[in-house]
Amino acid sequence: MLDLLKLGLRGGRPPRQLPATPALKPTYDVVIIGGGGHGLACAYYLARNFGITNVAVLEKGYLASGNTARNTTIVRSNYLTPDGVRFYDESVRLFGNLSHELDFNIMYGERGHLTLAHTDAAMRTARWRAEVNQHLGVDSSLVYPDDIARLCPELNLRDDVRYPILGALYHPPGSIARHDAVAWGYAQRAAEMGVEIHTHTEVTGIRIEHNRVVGIETNRGSIACGKAMQAVAGMSSELARMAGFRLPIRTIPLQACVSEAVKPFLDPIIVSGSLHIYVSQSARGELVMGGSTDPYPLYSTRSTLEFKEDLMMHMLELFPFIGSLRVLRQWAGMADMTPDFSPVMGLTPVENYYIDAGWGTWGFKATPVSGTCMAETVATGKPHRLCAPFSLERFYDYAQVGEKGAASVGH
Amino acid sequence: MSKRTHMRLAAPYGRLIDRDKLIRFRFDGECYNGYAGDSIASALAANGVRILSRSFKYHRPRGILALAGNDANCLVQVGPEPNVRADARLIEAGLNVSAQNVAGNLGFDWGRAVEYLSRFLPVGFYYHAFFKPGRAWRFWEPVIRRMAGLGRVERSAEHDTIDHIHLFADVAVIGGGAAGMSAALAAAAHGARVIVLDDGAELGGALLHGRHALDTQTARSRLDELRNQITNESRITVLSGATCTGWFADNWLAAMSATQYYKIRARAVIAATGVIEQPAVFRNNDAPGVMLASAAQRLMHLYAVKPGTRAVVLTATAAGYGAALDLLDAGVEVAAVVDMRDSHDGDAMHSALHTAGVEILHGHMVSEALTRKHGHELAGAVVRAADGSGQPRTLPCDLLCISAGWMPAAQLLSQAGGDMTAEADGAWFIARAPQGNDHALLAGALNGRASLAAALADGHHAGNVAARTLGLTSADAPAAPAFETPDGHAWPIVHDERGRDFVDVDEDLQVKDIEDAVAAGYTDINLVKRYSTAVMGPSQGRYSAANTLRIALSEQDSPLTGARLTTQRPPILPEPIAHLAGRDRQPLRRTPMHDWHLAHGAHMMPAGSWHRPAYYGEAASPALAAAREAAAVHQRVGLIDVSTLGKIEVRGPDAAQFLERIYTFRYARQPIGRLRYVLMTDEAGVIADDGIAARFADDFFYVTATTTGVDAVYRQMLRWQAQWQMEVDLIHVTSAWAAINVAGPSARALLTPLVDDVELAAAAFGFSECREGHVGGLPARLMRVGFVGELGWEVHVPAHHGDALWRELMARGQALGVAPVGIEAQRLLRLEKGHIIVSQDSDGLSYPEEVDMNWAVAAEKPFFVGQRAIEAMARRGLTRRLVGFRLPLGTPVPEECSLTLRGQDIVGRVTSVAFSDAVGHIIGLAYVAPDMAEVGGRFDIKLAGGGGRVSAEVVPVPFYDADNARQKL
Structure with a gap:
């Protein structure tokens, strides 16, 4: 101020x-x-936590022009496993303090998050998540229409609709943030510590000798490197292919949209798996607003009418x-969808080459934690304890980490 | 409020209004009159009302800018409807229009205070404030939210149901101006079925309001001619008042009118969307009375509204001269024509203005608009030489018309993969057709053919090319007319140190804001946009993208020529949610027995797209009802409506082989007349669905699937069949068959009198066998299944016989004590037998061994979907197991999904649990660690919702009738 x-x-x-x-x-x-949120966060924590500043972040478009610019900014931790x-x-903990950490207002608004259940099966999944969450100390509970009417009076709670609302998983810490600001904040603070950010710099090849990464080819020339890390949501499989290994990932378009601006009428974040919304x-x-992923894999960011x-x-x-x-x-x-709806983080078959991928529809909410985890993994060569299960x-x-019940639609 | 000045011109001005129909409406609390055909904005202008809205951030008074139905200045609230375009919405009797985003009223808005703080609120200020100290954002966010936003949604609002109309065309022409009409006629002449999409009230585009050199009369008669030809051409369909909002892959177009939404598949598309007149940037360029020249012309020609009394015209185009002449014709005094260009070839319009005594200033700019009454009224224009020489002059005026250049209306084109770049240092822009789509063409001003003659010829050319690419003609298309360099100025901008020189009026962004964004390092045009929010407002950059680009690149000394604008995304005009939603497309499916169920007290529950009876009659709880109905099945006979079960017929010589690959079990040697369990796993070995396969012939299996899973099962079958290309047909027959599970010790007694062509005795019709025959004279498939653990048959009959069969069985069964049985009881009965329900007792990772179903996996088969993963997991070993458990009576019944624990570690969850009368215990299924799965072992269940723990004992399944004797009676 x-x-x-x-x-x-x-x-x-x-x-x-x-x-x-x-x-x-x-x-x-x-x-x-x-050079999206994850890459920039990793660069920031490499510099801040490990003093590693001879770092280049390569971004093929403008800064944070990939999924960081395209997501719907929801942050939450009411997962299933x-x-x-x-x-x-x-991640939620780091996000809560991120404006101060970066001295840049990421507009982190704790709005509360309601995952609506319209079927018996959805109620069961909601209870499962609530039980796991509570056991691990996360604020999350099963609520019923009376509570929902209080938390979000705007919702249509009538029972004469096609899919009446039977209950919801309520997660008070669920938040939204200004997505671009997260990337810009990390970029500024990382750059202050000496990290170089190269935009409009596209990787064209990865140089590997004796199964160890030694350099990166770009459209602006070749560079040598001690270690490399890829964080390129949407193109993970292509980059891994350049590095000579395969990923269990299918790349599927995910669409979103915004309405015109109107005066505030909706406070919480509303999710419905049954209605794909x-x-x-x-x-x-x-x-x-967003929905489920498109029904087929495609390397394209075109929009569709049907969505x-x-x-x-x-x-x-x-909301009638x-x-x-x-x-x-x-x-x-x-x-980049994985079979178990969890990310792929850590070591790869190529020495000194690390991966941060498989972020499907849940990448933004993990930006700070993926940054800290990957920074430690890259710096020490050993997976961080929190991301070890996602190898x-x-x-x-x-040995999958099944998050389908909590990750699909409920970005 | 302002005086009721009558600004109407006499006919023939006002081609869209009907002066015989007076309409009364309200705006901002006052009553006004207008004519039928008037938009809200034109009717208000006719009444001398100049202020329509307050701006987004600074709450500055705003009036008509473009009058084209797409800028933020014209946004008003109509009753409960927010953000209505006042220049596109027609007035109706009693319409209640109000201003938006105003603290006070339009005349006095407290929100304007923000403007006086603006020096402390530079671009992106919110990134640097409001978060310190501590959790300050919690306080500020609601404050900022209340200030943001424009209109209000009202919770009482209702909406009409909008139909989605599907249309097909050989050629879709977007834009009904000269080029579009000409293109449509040319394509239709070759036999093409043509649809013309035009957002205007009537065909004509700029011909309706523009001035065409000195020969406007000829232009207007040419327009009438074209319209007549189109009316007489049966192959052309015109959708007037329909804005094409989206151009999706494969020429799939979306268009909306006030009451309908169109989805159009076109073989070829001709974009003839024209050009967008561009504003200039100078201090107070947003004052009411400053408008585009075309807006003033629309007011006059379409609505007979005199836009002012004394005008200054700021121009870099010939159209500006035309507008000046139009103003003179309408009796508006023209103080001067200010031409930003140094020189200008003296054409006829130039001489005509000269002759009329209008001062023409070359190489001059308007550097400031002067206002009075706190910016509510335009008072004059400060004019100075562009090179700064000489003294600025003040020209009093109440109207300032601007025509600084043109931007191709390429928003749709951009969606389809087309492209637009700046040329000649940014003086004009060129649009290009999408690469790789031979069926996407450009015509007219959009294509750099703006003069009437060139637009007509270019449309004619495009229509011919389209017909040719579609194979409708082999004749060579006539040559395209030459490209005409568009008018325009490369720098229609006068930066004022005092600010209020608006680049983007939607978002209240000034020159300094764009410069500051660049200075802060947001240099890429996309970052300029994201940091400043330029071009992100309601007009989506139509009037701001060019000047934003000019300023942003000039700040970096980057060349304008060849520069691209930011990507345009659908829709090009905001679409009401009700338009997009259309009619409800979520059919509710009901079984043939639905009415019977309701008449007999069934409590229905959703099951996939169906409703099914949960239980019948009154009960203190569903569990008690389930117990009552389960008892009927155990002791007498029950009828369960299982019509919702998925049903797929697999027919053909490879039918058995197909099932061998799709399902985990063995089918090749399954005898005719026998049933076999089917278990489907996905490629990761995860259980996807289950059911039974009844073999009725060597080449025919009748396969059931779960109610909610069948669509996915069928999709997977089709997907694999597309790869395998086996000799097999797959038919989804779920809705074609009704099905009743007749279960209980008296099932045979109930069915036998009704069946005369199939022997039901145990020796003739054993457990797990199937037959075709008749039940009560109805053709039926009978399957002796054991899901609920008692003697029973599933009887499948054609759906239209379902109700009759059900009623017959209920009537005949009275003596045997028959009872209708719902899902709740069925769930209890199958739990007693330890049968899993896929996706309740299994989850996204469950594979057969975990749920003790390796018996259904034929490991020795050469292949089935998921086999490789199942083998890999077998090598790895189990990480959890589904076990049966028992709790002593008197223990609280845990909720399903309560956690199972070892110490503090989660090892699994309860998937099913219920009290069973038949067993005499609380029984259930739960996941536990593999080493906890021994029968007789114990584990903890943490009661849901923060209750305590209970200790469960692992017991063998089935819980009931362990040797399965009862179902084999």
């Missing part, structure tokens, strides 16, 4: 926040491929009074 006052009185240009892309150096200790709950709970109202007043039709049909069932509110813009991202190796013997 004081800064604003000073700048306002002094006038003139604001100080530079994001540095310009410098020339590539011949060698870096660590190259991070992907103990491994998942512990991991995302640490999630919605929150941003600080600007737009409804931010909007189905989503809005269900929106009207939950918003028929005249208008959808302003729709877009798509590419979601690529788990797929070799089907």
Whole structure:
């Protein structure tokens, strides 16, 4: 606030926040491929926690132009498996203090998160999640229509609709944030500590000698590196292919849209797995809405008409009074889906080459925790305790971390 | 409020209004009159009302900018409907229009205080404030939320049901101006079925309001001619008042009108969407009375509204000269034409203005609009030489028309993969068709052919090319007319140190804001947009993208030529949610016996897309009802409506082999007349579904699947069949058959009198066998199943016989004590037998060994889906097991999904649990660690909702009738 006052009185240009892309150096200790939230967070924690600053972050588009720019910004930790709950709970904790950590307002709003249940089966899953969450100390409980009417009076709780609401999983810490700000904040603070951020720098090849990564080829030239880490949601399989290994990932478009801005009427984040819907109202007043992933894999960020039709049909069932509110813009991202709806983090078959992938529809909410975990993993060469269950190796013997019941739709 | 000035012009001005129909409506608390055909904005303008809204951030008064139905200045609240475009919504009697985002009223808005703090609120200020100290954002977020947003949604609001109309065309033409009409006629002449999508009230586009050199009369008669030709061409369908909002893959178009939503599949698309007139940037360029030249022309020609009394025209285009002449014709004094360009070839319009005594200033800019009454009224324009020479002059005026250049209306094109770049240092822009789509064409001003003659010729050319690419003609298309360099100025911007020089009026962004965003390091145009929110408002950059790009690149000394704008995403005009939603497309499925169930007190519950009886009659709890109905099955006979079961016919010489691959068990040597359990796993070995396969012939299996799973099962079958290409047909017959499970010791007694062509005696019709025959004279498939653990048959009959069979069985069964039985009892009965319900007792990771179903996995088969994963998991060893457990009487019954624990560690959960009269215990299924699965062992269940723990004993399953004697009676 004081800064604003000073700048306002002094006038003139604001100080530079994001540095310009410098020339590539011949060698870096660590190259991070992907300048989105995860890559930038990893760079920040490498510098802050481990003093590793000879780091280049390579981004093929503009800063944070991939899924960081396309997600619907929900943060929560009401997952299904103990491994998942512990991991995302640490993320919620880090998010809560992130504005201060980065000295940049990421507009982290604790709105509360309601996962609606319209069927017996959904009620059962909600209770399962509530039980696991509570056992691990996460604020999460099963609530019934009376409570829902109090928490979100706008919801249509009548029982003469196609899918009446039977109950919900209520998670008070569920939050939204300004997605771009998270990436910009990490970028600024990482750059202050010496990390280089190279935008419009596309990786074209990965140099491997004796099964160890030694360099990265880019459209701006070759660089040598001690270690490399990929965090390129939507293109994970392609990059892994360059590094010579395969991933159990299918890349499927995930779409979202926003309405025009209206005065606030919806406080909590509302999710319904049965109706394939999630919605929150941003600080600007737009409804931010999404659904399930598209029905088929595709490397494309095109939008479809069908997505909007189905989503809005269900929106009207939950909120019958918003028929005249208008959808302003729709877009798509590419979601790297794993078989168990958990990420792939840690070591790879290539020495000194690390991976942060498989973030499906749940990547944004893990931004800070993936950053701390990957930074430690890269710095020490050993997986961080919180991300150890998410190793690529788990797929070799089907030691999966099943989060389908908590991850699908409920981004 | 303002005086009721009457600003109407005499006919023939006002082609859209009907002066015989007076309409009364309300705006901001006052009553006004307008004519039928008037938009809210035009009717208010006719009444001298200049202020329609307050701006998003600073609450500055705003009036008409473009009058094209797409900018934020015209957003108003109509009753409960927020963000209505006042320049697109027609007035109706009694319409109640109010201003949005106003603290006070339109005339005096407290929110304007924000403007006076604006120097402390630079672009992106919220990233640097409101979060300190501690959890300050918790306090500020609600404050900021209340200030943000425009209109209000009302919880009492209702909406109409909007139909989705599906249309098909050889050629869809988007835009009904000169080029579009010409293209439609040319394509139709070759036999193409054409749909013209036009957002105007009538065809004509810019021909309706623009001035075409000095020959407007000729232009208007050409328009009438084209419209006549189109009316007489039966192959052309015109959708007027329909805005094409989306151009999706494979030429799949979305369009909306006030009352309908169209989905159009076109073989070819011709985009003739024209160009968007561009504003200029100078201090107070947002004042009411400052508008695009085309907006003033629309007011005059379409609505007979005189837009002012004394005008200054700021231009870099010929259209600006045309507008000046139009204003003169309408009796508006023109103080000066200010041409940003240094020189301008003296054309006829130039001379005409000269002759009329209008001052024409070349190489000049308007540097500031002067206002009075706190910015509510335009008072004059400060004009100065663009090179800064000489003294600025003030020209009093109440209307300032701007035509700084053109931007191709390429939003739709951009969605389809087309492209737009700046040319000539940003003086104009060029749009390009999508690469790789031969069936996407451009025509008219959008394509750089803006003059009437060129637009007509270009449309004609595009129509011919479309017909040719569709194979409707082999004739060469006539040559395309030459590209005409669009008018425009590369820098229609006068930055004012005092600010209020708006680049984006939607978002209240000034030149300094864009410059500051760049200075802060947000240099990429996409980052400029994201940091400043430029081009993200309701008009989606139509009037701001070009100037934002100019300022952002110029700050970095980057070349404008060749620069791209940010990606445009659908829809190009915001679409009401009710339009997108259409009619409810979620059918509720009912079994043929549905009415009977309701008439007999059934409590229905959803099961997938169906409703099924949970239980019948009054009961203190579903559990007690279930116990009552289960007792009927154990002791007498019950009828369960299982019509919702998925049913798939697998027919063909490879039918058995197909099942061998799809399911885990063996089917190749399954005898005709026998049933076999089917268990489906996915490629990860996870249990996906189950059911039974009845073999009725060598090449015919009748396969059941779960109610909720059958659609996915069928999809998977089709997917695999597409790869395997086996000799097999797959038919989803779920709805074609009704089914009743007749279960209980008296089942045979009930059925025997009704069946004369199938022997039901145990020796003739054993457990796990199937027959085709007749029941009560109805053709039926009989299957002797054991899901609920008592003697029983599933009787499947064609769906239209289901109700009759059910009634017959109920009537005949009275003497035997027959009872209708719901899902709750069925769940209890199968639990007593230890049968799992897929997705209740299994989850996203369960594989057969975990749930003790390796008996259903034929490991020695060469292949089935999931086999490799199951083998890998067998090598790895179990990590958990599903076991049967028992709790002593008097223990609270745990909720399903209560956790199972070892110490503090979660080892699993209870998946099913109930008190069973037949067993005399609370029984259930639960996951535990493998080493806890020994019969006789104990584990803890943590009662849900923070209750204590209970200790459960692992017991063998089935809990009831362990040797399965009863189902084999």
